[in-house]
Amino acid sequence: MTLSKRLLIFVPYAWLLALFLVPFFIVVKIALSDYAISIPPYTPTFDLSAGWAGFVDFLSKLDLENFVFLAEDDLYWKTFLSSLQIAVIATLLTLLVGFPFAYAIAQAPSEWRPSLVLLVILPFWTSFLIRVYALIGILSNEGFLNQFLMWTGLISEPLAILNTDIAVYIGIVYAYLPFMVLPIYATLDKLDGSLLEAAQDLGCTRFQAFWSVTIHLAKPGVIAGCFLVFIPTLGEFVIPSLLGGARTLMIGKVLWEEFFSNRDWPVASAVAVILLLILIVPIVLFQRSEQRLREQNQ
Amino acid sequence: MSNNTPFAPWNDEAAVPLIQFDGVSKKYGDFLAIDNIDLKIYPREFFALLGPSGCGKTTLMRMLAGFEEASAGKITIDNKDMAGIPPNKRAVNMMFQSYALFPHLNVVDNLAFGLKRSRMAKSEIDGRVEEMLRLVQLQKFAKRKPHQLSGGQRQRVALARALAKAPKLLLLDEPLGALDKKLREETQFELMDIQEKTGTTFVIVTHDQEEAMTVASRIAVMDHGKLVQIDTPDRVYENPNSIYVAGFIGDVNIIEGRVSHLAGEEAQLCWAEGTSDIRGMAGPKIQKGEEAAFAVRPEKVALSVQEPIERNNRVAGRVEDIAYLGNMSTYYVRLENGNLIKSQVANDRRISRRSVTWNDQVWLSWSDTAGIVLPSGGNPS
Ligand SMILES: Nc1ncnc2c1ncn2[C@@H]1O[C@H](COP(=O)(O)OP(=O)(O)O)[C@@H](O)[C@H]1O
Ligand SMILES: [Mg+2]
Numbered sequence: 246m247t248l249s250k251r252l253l254i255f256v257p258y259a260w261l262l263a264l265f266l267v268p269f270f271i272v273v274k275i276a277l278s279d280y281a282i283s284i285p286p287y288t289p290t291f292d293l294s295a296g297w298a299g300f301v302d303f304l305s306k307l308d309l310e311n312f313v314f315l316a317e318d319d320l321y322w323k324t325f326l327s328s329l330q331i332a333v334i335a336t337l338l339t340l341l342v343g344f345p346f347a348y349a350i351a352q353a354p355s356e357w358r359p360s361l362v363l364l365v366i367l368p369f370w371t372s373f374l375i376r377v378y379a380l381i382g383i384l385s386n387e388g389f390l391n392q393f394l395m396w397t398g399l400i401s402e403p404l405a406i407l408n409t410d411i412a413v414y415i416g417i418v419y420a421y422l423p424f425m426v427l428p429i430y431a432t433l434d435k436l437d438g439s440l441l442e443a444a445q446d447l448g449c450t451r452f453q454a455f456w457s458v459t460i461h462l463a464k465p466g467v468i469a470g471c472f473l474v475f476i477p478t479l480g481e482f483v484i485p486s487l488l489g490g491a492r493t494l495m496i497g498k499v500l501w502e503e504f505f506s507n508r509d510w511p512v513a514s515a516v517a518v519i520l521l522l523i524l525i526v527p528i529v530l531f532q533r534s535e536q537r538l539r540e541q542n543q
Numbered sequence: 544m545s546n547n548t549p550f551a552p553w554n555d556e557a558a559v560p561l562i563q564f565d566g567v568s569k570k571y572g573d574f575l576a577i578d579n580i581d582l583k584i585y586p587r588e589f590f591a592l593l594g595p596s597g598c599g600k601t602t603l604m605r606m607l608a609g610f611e612e613a614s615a616g617k618i619t620i621d622n623k624d625m626a627g628i629p630p631n632k633r634a635v636n637m638m639f640q641s642y643a644l645f646p647h648l649n650v651v652d653n654l655a656f657g658l659k660r661s662r663m664a665k666s667e668i669d670g671r672v673e674e675m676l677r678l679v680q681l682q683k684f685a686k687r688k689p690h691q692l693s694g695g696q697r698q699r700v701a702l703a704r705a706l707a708k709a710p711k712l713l714l715l716d717e718p719l720g721a722l723d724k725k726l727r728e729e730t731q732f733e734l735m736d737i738q739e740k741t742g743t744t745f746v747i748v749t750h751d752q753e754e755a756m757t758v759a760s761r762i763a764v765m766d767h768g769k770l771v772q773i774d775t776p777d778r779v780y781e782n783p784n785s786i787y788v789a790g791f792i793g794d795v796n797i798i799e800g801r802v803s804h805l806a807g808e809e810a811q812l813c814w815a816e817g818t819s820d821i822r823g824m825a826g827p828k829i830q831k832g833e834e835a836a837f838a839v840r841p842e843k844v845a846l847s848v849q850e851p852i853e854r855n856n857r858v859a860g861r862v863e864d865i866a867y868l869g870n871m872s873t874y875y876v877r878l879e880n881g882n883l884i885k886s887q888v889a890n891d892r893r894i895s896r897r898s899v900t901w902n903d904q905v906w907l908s909w910s911d912t913a914g915i916v917l918p919s920g921g922n923p924s
Contacts, residue, residue: 442610443643445630447657447708457656461647 269521276514277307287511311515320499321516325523327494331410331485332478335417339474340467342418343425347466348459350426351433358434365426377416377487384412384488408490416484421477425470432466433459465538472531480520496520550760551775552585559622561586561712561744562607567616569602569768576602578768579616586711589738589745591755593791594765600748601640603765604714607746608637621711631660636710640717642701644689650676650700651685657708675703678737695726702734706741715747719754731757752792756780764788780840784827786917789838796844796884798837799919805831810916812837815880822855826917839914841887846874847906848898857908860884862901874899876907 274291281288289306292299315321350361368376383389384407391403406412436459444454482497489495496516503513552558560583569577576599584590592600605611606618609630618625620635636657644653654675658668676682679699689697698718705713718734719727735758738745749755755762756776763773764787772784783789786797798821800814810825812835821837829835851857860876863883867890874886886907899905 437641437643439639439641439643440645442608442630443637443639443645444656445610446608446635446637447704448631448660450629450631453660458645464647 272514272517274307275510276311276518277309278511279306279308279310280509280511285510286508311511312519314512315515315519324494324496324499325519328479328496329523331413331417331493331495332475332481335414335421335478336471336475338414339418339421339425340471343422343470344429344463344467346422347426347429347433347463350430351436362427362430365423365430369423373420374483376420377483380412380416380419380488381407384415407488408493410489410493412488412490413485413493413495416488417474417478417481420484421474424473424477428469428473429463429466432463436462465534468534469531472527472534476524476527476531479524550587552588553583553761558585560584561588561621562746563617563619565617565619567606567613567618569599569606569611570614576768577606577613580768580770582763582770582773584744584746586744587742589735589747589758589760591759591762592746592748592765593752593755593762594750595791596750598765599768600750600765601716602768604637604716604746604748607712608635608714609633634711635714636705636708636712637714638701638705638716638718640720642689642697644697644700644704646689649686649688650681650692653689653700654704654707657704661708671707675707678706678740679703679733694721695730698722698730702737706737706743709741710743712744712746715745717748717750719749719751727754728757734758756792762792764791782824782826782915783838783917786836786838786919789915789917794841794885794887795838796841796914798839798882798884800835800837802829802831802833802835802916805829809911810835812916815878815882818858818880819855821914821916822911823914823916824912826915828918829916834919835916836919837914837916839909841873841885842871843909843913844884844886845908846876846886846888846899847908848903850906851908854908855911856913857906858884859904859906862899862903862905865901874905876905 275287278287278289280286289303291303295302346365350358350365353361381388385391386403386405386407388407390406391400394400395403406415440458440462441454444458445451449457480497480500481495482501485493485495485498486501489498500513500516500520503509503516507513552560562582562584564580564582567577567580567582568575578599580603592603594600602611606613607620607625609625609628609632612626620633625633645656648656651672654672655668658671663671673682676685679702681696681699681703684692684696689700692700698721702715702718705715715734719730722730731754734745734747747755747758756779759776761773761775762779764771764779766787772779772788774782779788779792783792789795790797798812798814800812800821802810803813803820804811805825808825809822810829811820811822813820814837823837823839826835845851850859858878860878862874863877864875866873866875869890871887871889874888876884876886878884884907
């Protein structure tokens with residue numbers, strides 16, 4: 246490898262090092278520290294002036310205490326499991342809503358499609374936080390949804406949606422829908438219409454053709470969309486804390502509380518490290534499936 | 544079918560057609576894509592639809608396959624009215640212009656796709672797929688995905704897939720469009736071979752007249768949604784019924800004039816001051832005294848230095864250009880009245896020995912039955 250090539254490759258690695266690995270090791274280091282009433286709120290802290298002996302002393306004070314604590318306190322286990330459950334269900338719900346969306350856009354006349362795609366990503370033009378706040382206005386007991394349902398006479402009492410898991414699901418589906426729609430649309434848009442006709446020609450009904458051709462060929466987009474929704478949802482903090490109830494257990498919310506309410510940075514860091522380890526699995530799977538797709542399309 | 548009578552069910556009053564179009568039209572909005580077509584196609588025929596791009600060939604095929612409904616008229620296949628019958632309920636299979644192979648399935652699964660929808664036993668399906676692979680000589684590629692195949696191989700998979708369900712009728716929409724010339728020619732013969740072996744009725748769409756001439760038992764020439772002529776390849780070539788057909792199939796010389804004599808099969812055309820009238824066969828729909836055009840193929844026009852006094856049809860001119868094509872040469876001869884006539888001469892001598900060259904005065908001549916007098920108008924596109 247020539248020097249210039251090495252240099253070229255070095256640049257992204259340097260970015261990765263600076264923006265990901267260094268902060269990650271800092272977090273790991275904090276996770277191995279102990280809680281202390283000081284600034285910063287943990288001990289030991291790294292002190293270069295103490296020299297080699299100071300460094301050895303520093304290392305000897307690091308331990309796995311926080312991880313042991315997390316393993317023993319079943320609150321954290323439950324939170325991880327409940328996050329996982331919410332993320333899986335929310336991803337499936339988003340898929341259920343997103344697929345017809347993407348399909349409808351792909352079926353629209355070609356001159357309409359760019360505008361429809363633009364509409365899908367339009368919400369990104371306002372702040373995420375504001376959009377979630379807006380949902381409070383819609384979902385609360387006096388919100389638009391309940392007012393509307395009561396006006397139509399479908400219900401007589403307002404439905405308690407806000408501060409429940411249902412509100413969290415609605416929030417996630419709403420906020421992450423574009424991440425599901427866009428990759429699915431991208432695969433459906435490329436789909437050659439004559440494939441469906443070929444399937445019908447060979448004996449499929451319209452529905453069978455849709456099932457055996459469209460769904461099959463949309464798979465890569467579906468997989469990409471699911472990962473793009475699942476990965477950020479697992480650590481989602483804003484939606485469960487604004488829309489969820491006291492009993493909505495999500496790891497992002499616990500993280501926030503440990504950091505800012507309890508000021509227990511070491512435990513919070515340990516939670517963050519575990520979250521990251523959990524996320525590595527789907528991320529690696531995602532990369533693998535993307536890789537396979539690229540090879541197929543070569 | 545016995546071997547000593549030629550295959551020509553269209554001349555047989557008692558023959559039962561497989562496909563029948565009765566006054567079929569197709570409109571897309573206000574646009575008339577198919578204009579009142581009557582057509583009969585017989586079992587075991589290799590029927591070619593020929594015409595320029597946009598004349599309605601694909602539309603006609605798609606109506607047979609069941610992807611389009613006729614706006615008017617009736618289509619019957621095997622004596623059954625096809626109105627409202629979806630593609631999956633027709634004993635018709637189509638080989639698509641783009642091949643439409645399923646990219647997520649390998650060759651075997653592509654071939655088995657249709658068979659799996661027809662309650663066939665697993666072992667039977669395997670046998671049929673094997674048979675199809677052998678038919679198109681793709682046994683070695685059974686496990687490949689479409690993207691791992693060459694254009695010619697894909698085309699053969701598409702053909703095998705369309706044949707796998709043993710349809711009564713196979714539709715081929717420009718099946719060889721994506722292949723290079725040499726592969727095209729080979730594949731044309733393969734297609735004829737396969738058609739013969741399977742006994743399936745083929746309807747092929749093409750815009751390549753040579754291809755149509757090579758493979759077809761009959762050719763239908765289309766123009767703007769109408770069928771202009773339906774005939775065997777040799778009759779379409781030798782007896783075109785209009786200048787449009789004459790010009791669309793092969794090369795042709797056109798001389799315009801007025802019918803001066805008409806008697807049975809013979810016609811004469813008065814075409815220029817001070818020349819004798821051209822004699823030719825009488826085409827359809829010409830009238831004495833009316834404007835008409837004489838059409839003659841370049842290979843039927845002889846070229847000589849001496850005046851060929853034994854022939855009635857002879858004209859003098861000057862060689863303006865010579866196109867050397869290897870096996871033959873085309874001489875472009877300018878007549879005294881300004882007409883440019885092509886004469887095609889086989890190169891049976893080496894080039895240096897030939898006597899005629901640029902600017903030479905020459906005579907062109909042709910027999911009384913070499914050309915045909917056709918109604919004028921409807922110029923070749
Ligand atoms: N779905 C459609 N909607 C409107 N016009 C169409 C449609 N399909 C074909 N046409 C028109 O009908 C005419 C015939 O098309 P087609 O049958 O595809 O021609 P060919 O196969 O001979 O090239 C063309 O002018 C084409 O623009
Ligand atoms: Mg076409």
